[in-house]
Amino acid sequence: MQYLALVYYSEAKMAELSTDDWDALNRECIACGENLSAAGQMLDGRPLMPVETATTVRVRDGKVTVTDGPFAETREQLAGFYLLEARDLNQAIQLAGKIPPARYGSVEVRPVRELKSDGNDHYR
Amino acid sequence: MRTDIERLYQQENRRVLATLIRLLGDFDLAEEALHEAFMAALKQWPEDGIPDNPRAWLVSAGRFKAIDQLRRRNRHRDAVDELTIQSLIEQDAEPEVDDHSIDDDPLRLIFTCCHPALARSAQLALTLREVCGLRTEEVARAFLTKTPTIAQRIVRAKTKIRDAGIPYEVPERHELAERLESVLAVVYLLFNEGYAPSDGDALTRPDLAEEAIRLGRMLAALLPEPEVLGLLALMLLHHSRRPARSDATGELVRLQDQDRSLWDQLLIAEGCALVPRALTPGGIGPYGLQAAIAALHAEARTFAETDWAQILGLYEALLQLTPSPIIALNRAVALGMSQGAAAGLAAVDALLNDPTLQHYHLTFAARADFCRQLGQVEHARVAYQQALTLTSLAPEQRFLQRQLQTLG
Numbered sequence: 001m002q003y004l005a006l007v008y009y010s011e012a013k014m015a016e017l018s019t020d021d022w023d024a025l026n027r028e029c030i031a032c033g034e035n036l037s038a039a040g041q042m043l044d045g046r047p048l049m050p051v052e053t054a055t056t057v058r059v060r061d062g063k064v065t066v067t068d069g070p071f072a073e074t075r076e077q078l079a080g081f082y083l084l085e086a087r088d089l090n091q092a093i094q095l096a097g098k099i100p101p102a103r104y105g106s107v108e109v110r111p112v113r114e115l116k117s118d119g120n121d122h123y124r
Numbered sequence: 125m126r127t128d129i130e131r132l133y134q135q136e137n138r139r140v141l142a143t144l145i146r147l148l149g150d151f152d153l154a155e156e157a158l159h160e161a162f163m164a165a166l167k168q169w170p171e172d173g174i175p176d177n178p179r180a181w182l183v184s185a186g187r188f189k190a191i192d193q194l195r196r197r198n199r200h201r202d203a204v205d206e207l208t209i210q211s212l213i214e215q216d217a218e219p220e221v222d223d224h225s226i227d228d229d230p231l232r233l234i235f236t237c238c239h240p241a242l243a244r245s246a247q248l249a250l251t252l253r254e255v256c257g258l259r260t261e262e263v264a265r266a267f268l269t270k271t272p273t274i275a276q277r278i279v280r281a282k283t284k285i286r287d288a289g290i291p292y293e294v295p296e297r298h299e300l301a302e303r304l305e306s307v308l309a310v311v312y313l314l315f316n317e318g319y320a321p322s323d324g325d326a327l328t329r330p331d332l333a334e335e336a337i338r339l340g341r342m343l344a345a346l347l348p349e350p351e352v353l354g355l356l357a358l359m360l361l362h363h364s365r366r367p368a369r370s371d372a373t374g375e376l377v378r379l380q381d382q383d384r385s386l387w388d389q390l391l392i393a394e395g396c397a398l399v400p401r402a403l404t405p406g407g408i409g410p411y412g413l414q415a416a417i418a419a420l421h422a423e424a425r426t427f428a429e430t431d432w433a434q435i436l437g438l439y440e441a442l443l444q445l446t447p448s449p450i451i452a453l454n455r456a457v458a459l460g461m462s463q464g465a466a467a468g469l470a471a472v473d474a475l476l477n478d479p480t481l482q483h484y485h486l487t488f489a490a491r492a493d494f495c496r497q498l499g500q501v502e503h504a505r506v507a508y509q510q511a512l513t514l515t516s517l518a519p520e521q522r523f524l525q526r527q528l529q530t531l532g
Contacts, residue, residue: 052280053288055241064302066240068284088291089241090299111288 002043004081011050023118030115044083046112055089055109057096064097071108079105083112125170132178133162138257140182142229145236146292147183148190148212151254151282156193161186183226187212230255231294231346234339237281238307239290246281247310249274256335266317266332300349308355308411311339315359333363344398350407353398354415360395361418364388375526376519380427392422413442432462449480457490465497485514489524496531505531 017025029047036042054070079101086092089109096107137158144154161182175181194209237250252258252266260278264271284290295303318332340356368382377383399419402412417438424430439455452475460468472491481487492507505528512524 049287053284055288068241068243068246086289088289089239090291090293090295092289093241109288 005045006078007047023116023120026115026120027117030117033115046083047115049111049113051110053111055093057093057102057107057109058105059097059102064093064102066093070110071106076105126166128174129165129169132174133165133182136179136182137162138233138255139226139230140179140186141254141257142233143183143226144186144190146225146229146232147187149292150286153190153193154186157186157190158182160189160193164189228294228346230342232292234307234343235294235303236285236290236292238303238310239285240303240306241288241290242281242284244310244313246277246284247306248313249277250281251310251339252314252332252335253278255339258335294347304347304349304351307343308351311336311343312355312359312411314339315362333359333366337363348401350402350404351409351411354402354409354412357395357398357402357415358411358418360391360398361415361422364391364395364422370519374519376523378523379421384425387422395419396422408441408445410442410446413438413445417442430461432458436462449475449478450484452478453481453484453487453490460490460494465494469494469498483514485511485520485524487511488514489527492527501531 014022033042033045051070054068056067056069056071058065058067082096082099084092084095086095089111092109096102096109099107101107140161141154141158144157145151148154148157164185165178165182169175191209191212194212198209234251234255237254238247242250248267249263252263253260258266260275261271263278264274267274294300314332315336318334318336337356337359340352340359343352344356364387365379365382367388368384368386369377371377395415396419399412399415402408402415417435420431420435420438436455436458439451439458443451443455453472456468456471456475459471469491472487472494475481475487488507488511492504492511495501495504495507508524508528508531512521512528515521515524
């Protein structure tokens with residue numbers, strides 16, 4: 001079996017952490033990923049940029065519509081994920097528009113961030 | 125000399141900023157660099173004379189200032205890597221100031237500011253701030269909003285542009301039409317906010333209609349697509365009537381009562397000349413059709429001479445292209461004007477079930493006008509009163525009250 005573990009937290013609360021605590025947490029995440037990968041139990045994983053960077057893509061009647069902000073619709077449930085490689089947001093939107101369920105629901109596009117041992121300050 | 129420099133700066137600074145954003149990849153850094161380049165010009169140009177190509181001078185000075193700035197930041201924090209600085213220095217060897225790329229920089233800037241991944245309110249604020257060069261306080265006044273709210277909106281938008289990877293580019297041909305829609309919508313919203321402020325009497329607001337026309341002219345020069353020309357024509361033709369839209373006391377004057385000698389004939393000529401280019405087969409869109417309607421009004425010497433049959437046809441085409449309750453109402457009015465008040469009243473009444481039009485004051489104002497023409501004074505009175513309850517704009521309210529009074 002494969003499982004997708006989804007991470008949720010309050011960005012506002014995380015922003016209250018000191019820079020040192022935040023960097024320490026990021027280092028913990030790096031170590032955690034390395035341990036799980038070494039044990040063959042983590043296939044891939046990435047932290048995301050804050051929700052303010054989110055863009056929602058939908059396809060209706062063959063037309064791609066793009067809106068600012070995260071998808072927030074309690075009537076729809078998370079159904080899967082794609083980790084995309086794109087030159088910029090425009091290409092990411094184009095690719096997201098090709099995901100078939102974008103015609104029925106919505107695809108939230110968020111940039112992946114990099115876990116660093118320090119200087120993570122910026123991304124919360 | 126100082127005034128010469130300031131005039132040159134006014135002329136060039138938005139283009140210079142647009143280029144610096146491309147070169148530096150960072151809005152804030154580019155703004156700082158632009159400011160420092162201007163300071164340097166104020167110091168150096170009086171001594172050395174104004175350079176042959178002031179824009180190129182400002183771009184080059186701005187880039188050097190940005191490199192200095194990055195170096196300073198580097199000393200304080202180790203966040204900026206030497207790679208960024210190095211690549212900036214290497215760019216310097218390339219003559220990008222002279223190549224075609226620079227001509228497109230203002231377009232890159234406006235397409236970025238109006239990117240669909242930004243909220244509409246952010247697109248509007250960012251366009252006024254970055255493309256038009258309004259100060260944040262002026263943007264706030266334009267939208268009757270507090271300055272910190274606008275400042276935060278602009279900061280958030282810039283953060284999203286940077287962190288989400290919104291590229292600084294003119295869209296490719298296959299996505300141009302869609303992306304242009306968003307740019308034109310922003311420009312038209314700015315124009316309408318200036319043309320008909322959505323709330324209260326605000327005399328000290330920056331002239332958004334003029335800013336929108338300036339943007340329209342810039343777009344028409346750089347990207348003469350039919351809908352770009354259509355939007356510019358539409359704005360020019362609406363703007364031409366501005367002196368006649370209110371009387372000496374500031375009261376609203378309807379199209380039919382306007383003193384047509386006050387209409388700005390230069391703007392009308394400019395707008396009308398654009399209409400045929402906007403109505404290119406295959407490129408006809410809602411702005412071009414609305415411009416054609418505005419042109420027919422502008423060309424009529426008196427209200428009675430208005431070519432309502434053609435206007436009706438254009439509204440029908442518009443309704444097919446972009447169905448909307450407001451256009452349906454305008455079509456109903458045009459029908460009444462060309463075929464008589466009874467036909468007009470029937471057409472307006474057929475729309476009364478529409479949820480938008482039920483709450484739109486002009487629906488009832490139109491109904492009242494047709495009722496009055498048909499001698500149905502009591503029906504007219506009720507309709508004007510309904511219209512009155514549906515608008516919060518003071519001049520509109522006073523206008524409707526005057527209509528009620530003239531019913532006797």
